[in-house]
Amino acid sequence: MVLLLDQRRSDVQITQEVVVAAAQNWNSGKEVMELLLNQRGSEVQITQDVVVAAAGNSRSGKEVVGLLLDQRGSDVQITEKVVVAAARNEDSGKEVMALLLDQRGSNIQITQEVVLAATQNYRSGKEVMELLLDQRGSDVQITQEVAVSIIRDFNKEVMALLLDQRGADVQITEEVVVAAAGNYRSGKEVMELLLDQRGSNIQITQEVVVAAAGNGGSGKEVMALLLNQRGSDVQITQEVVLAAAQNYGSGKEVMAFLLDQRGSDVQITEEVVVAAARNEDSGKEVMAFLLNQRGADVQITEEVVVAAAGNRGSGKEVMALLLNQRGSEVQITEEVVVAAARNYGSGKEVMALLFDQRGSEIQITEEVVVAAARNGGSGKEVMALLLDQRGSNIQITQEVVLAAAENYRSGKEVIAFLLDQRGSDVQITQEVVVAAAWNYGSGKEVMALLLNQRGSDFQITQEVAVAAARNEDSGKEVMELLLDQRGADVQITEEVVVAAARNEDSGKEVMELLLDQRGADVQITEEVVVAAAGNYGSGKEVMALLLDQRGSEIQITEEVVVAAAGNYGSGKEVMALLFDQRGSDVQITEQVVLTAAGNLDGGKLLQYLYRATSIEITDTAIQSAATSGQENTLRLFDQWTETGRVAKYWVHIARLCAAAKEGNAKAVLQLTQQGVPPDKQDIRGTTPLWHAAAQGHTDTVRVLLATNAVDVNATSVSKRTPLFWPAASSHVEVVKLLLSHGAQQNYYDVDGRSPLMIARLYGQTKVVDILASKV
Structure with a gap:
């Protein structure tokens, strides 16, 4: 930098990016920043991004922040x-703080976000939290979260400090006790402190015991403490x-302790054996212990063998144990072989073991070969093994x-292998080329190979x-390749x-490429602008690019503004950009x-x-907020109107919708029992059941279906029923x-896809089998 400033001073532009880079520089951040301030100080803007970069600098954060405060203190805003x-x-958090x-x-507010950031700091979070509690304990916002x-992430000392400084603000809820039971490193000590100081407030619920049983670090110790002090x-x-069978770190120890202390209460069901077979870290140990x-x-069902075959971490070891000790009960079905072929961690090893010990029972069906081809970790190796062992039958x-x-990780390797070994059998259809173009992980490599x-x-x-x-991850690269090699064919x-x-994700980059290389062919229609306005991830960036390069062609219609208004990812930013420029x-x-x-x-937008402007709060606006689960927006409406227009009915609707999305089955049950309607559609046509199903909240779905008051085939504006996304x-x-x-499959969304089709698209073979059997 010294040489550049000395030799090419007039060519060196001190941009925002340069100053941020200096503030982030681990090894010589202070020296570079000092040089910039001394030689080009008038061009150096100390923005929030610069101060954030300095505060987050792991190596020289304290020195850079100290320099900025010393030389440009009036410009430094501590947001x-x-x-x-x-x-x-992680390295100098305590010193910077x-x-x-x-x-x-x-100027410093110790908000919830600050405390949560400290809990996520794995190296020095404990020291940062101790500092905050010691110096500003009364200012720390103690929310439930x-x-x-x-309690989940820190040790006994931090917990003791929290209780000492702000004990009255710490409510001992079930969630808090669950967090203590699940504390990986210090679960016993934290739980012991809670029982000692707040024992009368602590309920040992099933969720607490489950958290202890699943604790991979200190599970046995927490369980021993609970049984000793609150055994009844x-x-x-x-x-x-x-939970014990699934426990990846101390599953054997927890299981042994439970059998020793409460053996008569421990039921070894199929689900427990499946969980042990699926345990990627200590599966062999837990399974061996159960068998012994x-x-x-212990019943060795097909589900157990499938779980072992698909175990990415210890699949070979678990399968070998089952074959060795209970071989006569192990059936090598198609599902087992598919699970092994799909296993991207230890698929080759499991498959080789099966060929070696039970080769005559292995049937290589199309499903098996497809699973190998889709395997993102060891697809090539599994495919090579299959062709080596059974090539003539494949x-x-x-x-x-x-x-x-479609293989996002090793697509190139698998296709290259197939072309090399069985080139004459490989048909490159339209669907294959589309899949390669859409492949977000290795699309460019697959397309280049083809x-x-x-x-x-x-x-x-x-x-x-x-x-x-x-293509959200590699769209620019794939498009660039197509334009470079087959530009005349790309319309x-x-x-x-x-x-x-x-x-x-890469909308701006793809659009920039199209405008740069094929600008004359790019027509900025209303549909294009609406798509940009509704783009959750990069809407602001795409819209800014379009306004900058093709502003005269852009019409800001109602549809465009509506799309921005519904954009929950970047809608506020898109709307602000539209107001600013148009x-x-x-x-x-x-x-x-x-x-x-x-x-x-x-409610941010x-x-x-x-x-920014005047808006009218109508009854339909209140309904829209409520049916979308936006209780905070309803509160805003009440603040903005003198009469407090939002009825409790709509608040309850909002709470039910939000609980369904979050998977809070207890809250949904309570609200439905109070008579809150469970099937209100929001502005997108989605219902509480639709959201709960999409997120896989099984218990919540069960509660909603039990009301017999929900439409299991209600379609969204995208014409998707509650069956689509779980499929x-x-x-x-x-x-x-x-x-x-009563969910029906004969529904097709706006892209022409049925639940069965979308399950096939995403490679969900279990769901495909279930749906296909019901057609």
Whole structure:
């Protein structure tokens, strides 16, 4: 830097990025910043980003922050983001925080976000928290979330300090006791302190015992403490035994302790054995212990063998144990072989063991080969083993090639292997090329391989270009490759530009590439602008690019503003950009307010609109907020109207919707028992059941279905029923529940996909089998 400033001074621009980089510089941050301040001080802007970068600098944070305070103190604003960065600083967090408290203590607010940042600081979080409690204990916001985080992540000393300084503010709820029981390093000591100081407030619920049984670090010690001090309150349910069997760190120890102390209460069900077989770290140890101590109760079902075959960490060891000790009960079904082929951690080893010991029973079906082709970790190795052992019986079907093209981690390796070994059988169809273009992990590599080795076999259709434009992680790279190697074949249609505008992660980069290389073909239609405005992830960036480069073509219609109003990821930022650059064109209609009221951002965008312009709070706006679960927005409405217009009815609706989304089955049950309607559709057409099902909240789905007052086939504006997303995410129990209550499969969404089709698209074989059997 010294040389550049000395030799090429006029060419060196001291931009915001340069100053941030200096503030972040681990090894010579202070020296670089000092040089910039001394030689080009008038050009150095000390923005919040600069101070945040300095406060978060792990090596030289204290020195850089000290320099900024000393030389440019009046420009240094100590915002919440700065204090959060200091609290999260893993190496010098305590030193930076101490400096801030010493020099600017009166400007520092110890908010919930600051405390949570400290709990996430694995190296020096304890020291930061001790400093905050010691110097500013009375200012630390002790919310339920803060208390849970401190108790879960810190040791006895921090907990004692918290109780000493702010004990009256710490409510000992079930969630707090669960956090103590699950404290990995210091569970026993923290629980002991709670029992000693607040024992009368502590209820030993099933959730507490489950947390202790699943604690991978100090589970045995916590369980011993609970049984010793509150044994009569401890119930050893199946959930507790399951948690012990799943415990990756101390499963054997916890299970041994339970059998020793309360053996008659421990039931070894199929679910427990499956959990042990699936345990990636201590599966062999837990399984060996169960076979030794309670062998007569251990049934080796297909589910158990499938779990062992799919165990990514210790699959080979668990499978070898089962074959060795209970081989006559182990059936090598198609599901077992598929699970081994799909296993991306130890798939090759498990498959080799099965071939070695039970080869005559192994059937290599298309499903097995597809699973190997889709295996993101050891796909090539598993495929090589299959071809080596059973090559003449293996068909390289379109489904196999498609699965390889979709393989986000090792797609290139699997396809290259197939082309090398069985090239004449590999058909490069349109679907394969689309899958490669959409592959977010290895799309560029797969596409380059296909273009290089089989380019003459396929066309770059609109569907391929759209898939590349939609690719959220490597869209720019795939599109760049297509334009470079097959530019004349790539048609930049409206659909392609819309896909780029909608791309949540790399939308700006893809759009920038299209504008730069094929600008004359890019038409900025209303659909494009609407897609940008509704882009959750990069909407602001895409919209700013379009306004900057093609502003004269952009019409700010009601549909555009509505899309921004419904954008819960970056809607506020998009709306602010539109007001800033095209304010006179932005019309806040009733539909915009309705959409903003239903925005899932907790009322942030609506607050912006309220400050920026006049908005009318109508009954339909209240309904939109309530049915979207936005209780905070309802509170804002009450603040903004003199009469307090929001009825308790709508508050209860909001609470039920929010509880369903969060999976709080108890709250949903309580509210439905109070008569709160469980099936209100929000502005997007989704219901509490729809959200609970999409998130895989089995108990909540069960509660809602039990009301017999929900429409199991209610469709959203995207024409998706509650069955769609659990099918895509393999929430098997939810899928079964919905089907048993009348969920139909003959619904197709706006993209023409049914629940079965989307399950196949995402490779959810268990769900595919369930749905296919019901067709």
